[in-house]
Amino acid sequence: MYKQAIAKEILDFTDTVKKFVKKDCEPIDDLIEAQGKIPEPVVQKVRDLGLYGMTIPTEYGGLGIGATGYCLVAKQMGWAHGAFRSLIAVNNGIGSQAILLAGSEEQKQKYLPDLAAGKKLSCFCLTEPGAGSDAGAMTTTAVKDGKFWVLNGLKHFITNAPIADVFTVLALNDKEKRTKGGITAFIVDKGTPGLKIGQLHEHMGSKAAHQSEVIFEDCRVPEENVIGKVGEGFRTAMKTLDIGRLTLAASCIGYAEKLLKMGSDYAKVRVQFGKPIAEFQAIQWMLADCATEIYAADCMMLDAALRYDAGERQGALASMAKLYASEIACKVADRVLQIHGGMGYMVETKVERYYRELRLYRLVEGTSEIQRLVISRAVLKDELQI
Ligand SMILES: Cc1cc2nc3c(=O)[nH]c(=O)nc-3n(C[C@H](O)[C@H](O)[C@H](O)COP(=O)(O)OP(=O)(O)OC[C@H]3O[C@@H](n4cnc5c(N)ncnc54)[C@H](O)[C@@H]3O)c2cc1C
Incomplete structure (x- = not known):
């Protein structure tokens, strides 16, 4: 019944993914589990299919199949090893969406095509040791200094952080206002001085996923890397x-x-x-x-x-x-x-x-x-x- 509500191209693409899962992913399930990663030739097939950029519009190099298309594909990918979800979920979701929803045209042009192509990986830095469910209790600060913002603080449990190129970071620019206009979102590029990867935790499942602490020590971020308006990050x-x-x-x-x-x-x-x-x-x-x-x-x-x-x-x-x-x-x-x-x-x-x-x-x-x-x-x- 739902098929009538979904574009034929999306249904056809879901079918292509279903075949890819059956032929290329399911047979290497044990290998992925043993090695803790997906072999590179299969990762390349994931790139070639466009699976890193399903939610990213076509004008930025993605497939632009929307939430529905991505959900149908994610369901098919559920038949493959969980490592596939870890591989593509961040670029399609929390790693790209802040830029897509609130970023400037320059930011979209600069970052989204590489994320959609799987040439770069992203991560989303919200959670802190003292601010999990209550994300508004964050203590990572952002202080303006000329044409830069200076970030200090510690995020943890950040998926993809050890392998990410593009970090979306939420930091406090006004301790009084907090969730009501005091938190700003920034793009921080890998290699920015003051951005460091901290401790990795062992976890009970998803062995092929990477997550770690992210440390900011006087990390200077250019003001053009603010996503949306100052204070609208939350x-x-x-x-x-x-x-x-x-x-x-x-x-x-x-x-x-x-x-x-x-x-x-x-x-x-x-x-x-x-x-x-x-x-x-x-x-x-x-x-x-x-x-x-x-x-x-x-x-x-x-x-x-x-x-x-x-x-x-x-x-x-x-x-x-x-x-x-x-x-x-x-x-x-x-x-x-x-x-x-x-x-x-x-x-x-x-x-x-x-x-x-x-x-x-x-x-x-x-x-x-x-x-x-x-x-x-x-x-x-x-x-x-x-
Ligand atoms: C493998 C993994 C990957 C992750 N990846 C990311 C990532 O990429 N980026 C990122 O920012 N974060 C990430 N997280 C963090 C994740 O989103 C948090 O773990 C989650 O939001 C819960 O926060 P917490 O762990 O601090 O638990 P806490 O907030 O300490 O919660 C402890 C318990 O208290 C309950 N609780 C808290 N507040 C309330 C309330 N008001 N009412 C009722 N119950 C409540 C919770 O439901 C929970 O049962 C990841 C976590 C894991 C485990």
Whole structure:
């Protein structure tokens, strides 16, 4: 049904990606897991397909397929190793969107074509050790000095930071105003004196993803690198997160679909009490619940993405899609692990890897609790239009 609402070129492109995933990505799943990275020839295919720049308009070298196109592709990519999401999600999402939404024409011309082509990588520096969910509590400062802004502070958990060329950084220019006009967004180029990469943390999943601290020590940023207006950075950052949340929902749905297939395949071949476990109602009901929740998450995500592309920017819709998809995907992983019995706990079935990886999505780009906060605020202000 939804296909009628989506341009044929986008559906055709999604089909191309589906074939790429099947032919080039799924067969190297174990290799990526063992090496902690995607082999360069496959990364080049990702570049050639334009997957780094799906949300970037064609005039800046991207594919310009919008949130809906990107979500459909992200769902297909969910059938591949999570490293693919790590590879392309930042350039398509939080790493480019602030420039796209609020940047000057010069900034767009200078940065977006290389991000779209995957020649350069980006990162988004919002979170700090003392300012996670409460991002407005940040302490990284930006002080004007002639034609420069001087940045000092520490960001952490920044995806892509160790390999990024372009850093979008949120810093405090007015401690009194904070989220109400006191935070500014900057572009900081790799190699700028005073910009340093700090500690890397080991994490429970997504081994091929890179994240680290980013340290600013008297880092001088030219004033032309301010994104949008001084003091409007927090609003830009929040808008930037909307598209990230939608596509995160789409990835969760892709992973959940793949898990459901793994659960159903296993249930058909695993024999206990003289018959395949798929014949037990307890197993059938788990599969049915997974399928129903995936379908509900998919409908929600697509509706929110289509409305986003139509110009309807209700952040609460993206939050609902992300909240629901990330939570059901974890439930699906848990049920599919249960269907596999003891084998589900073994590394070779890969279910445990999804179980670990999916846990991340209830935390990043706003925890489930923060999504509920965004949604309830819209409800209480009578702003939510479903
Ligand atoms: C692998 C990884 C990659 C990341 N990549 C990036 C990145 O690229 N850029 C970036 O800027 N950040 C990034 N982050 C940071 C991520 O967005 C934060 O971890 C997340 O926003 C939560 O902040 P926190 O970890 O400080 O948790 P906290 O804010 O300390 O939250 C702890 C708990 O308290 C709850 N809580 C907090 N406030 C409330 C409230 N008002 N009501 C109810 N419950 C509340 C939270 O939901 C959570 O359960 C990344 C994190 C991870 C783990």
